[in-house]
Amino acid sequence: EAGVAQSPRYKIIEKRQSVAFWCNPISGHATLYWYQQILGQGPKLLIQFQNNGVVDDSQLPKDRFSAERLKGVDSTLKIQPAKLEDSAVYLCASSLEGILNTEAFFGQGTRLTVV
Amino acid sequence: QKEVEQNSGPLSVPEGAIASLNCTYSDRVSQSFFWYRQYSGKSPELIMSIYSNGDKEDGRFTAQLNKASQYVSLLIRDSQPSDSATYLCAVNMPLNAGGTSYGKLTFGQGTILTVHP
Numbered sequence: 001e002a003g004v005a006q007s008p009r010y011k012i013i014e015k016r017q018s019v020a021f022w023c024n025p026i027s028g029h030a031t032l033y034w035y036q037q038i039l040g041q042g043p044k045l046l047i048q049f050q051n052n053g054v055v056d057d058s059q060l061p062k063d064r065f066s067a068e069r070l071k072g073v074d075s076t077l078k079i080q081p082a083k084l085e086d087s088a089v090y091l092c093a094s095s096l097e098g099i100l101n102t103e104a105f106f107g108q109g110t111r112l113t114v115v
Numbered sequence: 116q117k118e119v120e121q122n123s124g125p126l127s128v129p130e131g132a133i134a135s136l137n138c139t140y141s142d143r144v145s146q147s148f149f150w151y152r153q154y155s156g157k158s159p160e161l162i163m164s165i166y167s168n169g170d171k172e173d174g175r176f177t178a179q180l181n182k183a184s185q186y187v188s189l190l191i192r193d194s195q196p197s198d199s200a201t202y203l204c205a206v207n208m209p210l211n212a213g214g215t216s217y218g219k220l221t222f223g224q225g226t227i228l229t230v231h232p
Contacts, residue, residue: 033220038174042119042203042222043159054211055217091158093220101151104205106158 002026004107006092012113018080021110024073025094031055033104034067034077035091037104043091048077050097116141119206121223126228128230134191136226141185145217147207148180148187152200153225159203163189194230201225 005024013019021032025032030051035043046065047057060067064083069075080088089111095104120139128134136150147166151159165171165178165187177190187206191198203225207218 031217035222042121042224045219045221048217048219050217051213056219089158095220102147102207102218103161103164105161109158 004092004094004105006090006107006110008110009108010111012115013082015084015114016081017112018078019082019112020076020078021090021092023075023077023092023107025075025092026105029094030072030094030097031095031102031104032069032075033093033095034075035093037089037091037109039088046077064088079112082112084114087112087114117223118142118208118221119204119223121202121204121226123224123226125227125229128228129192129202130194130196130230130232132194132230134194134198134228136189136191136202136204136228137161138189138206138223139185140204140206140208142188142206142208143182143185145185145206145208149178149207149220150178150189150204151203151205152161153203154200187192191228192229196230196232199228199230201227 025072032049034046037043048055067077089109091109093104093106095102150163153159163178175192179188204223210217210219
């Protein structure tokens with residue numbers, strides 16, 4: 001069974017530029033999560049999708065971050081414009097359902113450096 | 116108060132010893148709990164899940180849950196240098212959206228474990 005796929009693996013951009021990350025979840029997984037992990041910290045949930053609907057985006061900085069999952073499968077996360085503090089690893093995860101007793105599996109992540 | 120709290124460590128144990136990792140959570144109605152292992156530069160890997168009070172054993176790993184105390188722990192027996200990693204506690208907190216209950220998977224800051232030969 002293929003795991004969660006993410007691209008690109010690494011990205012370096014200048015501040016105020018825009019960037020987009022892509023995620024393809026495990027086949028059949030209805031729930032997709034985007035996390036931001038700053039060095040030395042635990043993952044912070046940015047947005048959670050159930051199929052193509054948003055379940056939670058309370059910690060997404062909506063003035064600069066956006067995410068979509070149009071067909072309920074793959075998803076993109078965009079940052080525009082980027083700030084220095086956005087330097088982090090962006091992790092995508094998926095689970096079968098978003099109900100309480102389901103396990104989430106992570107992709108390899110995208111390491112973003114903003115200079 | 117943080118939703119999920121862990122001691123960031125580092126926790127250093129000798130090879131062959133028992134490593135004990137602890138986690139507390141704030142939402143009393145949380146129902147499912149997970150331990151992830153994260154090697155440096157890698158993504159989190161699920162190693163244990165626990166849903167009911169008591170102990171759950173899987174090989175050298177034992178997860179313990181006490182919902183009354185809002186406390187979950189991970190014991191690693193016969194620790195090996197290859198166990199050296201950051202251990203993340205994750206709690207699935209209930210979230211209602213559109214009349215349906217979901218789980219919002221919230222992580223602690225992680226505990227760095229070092230097992231020295």
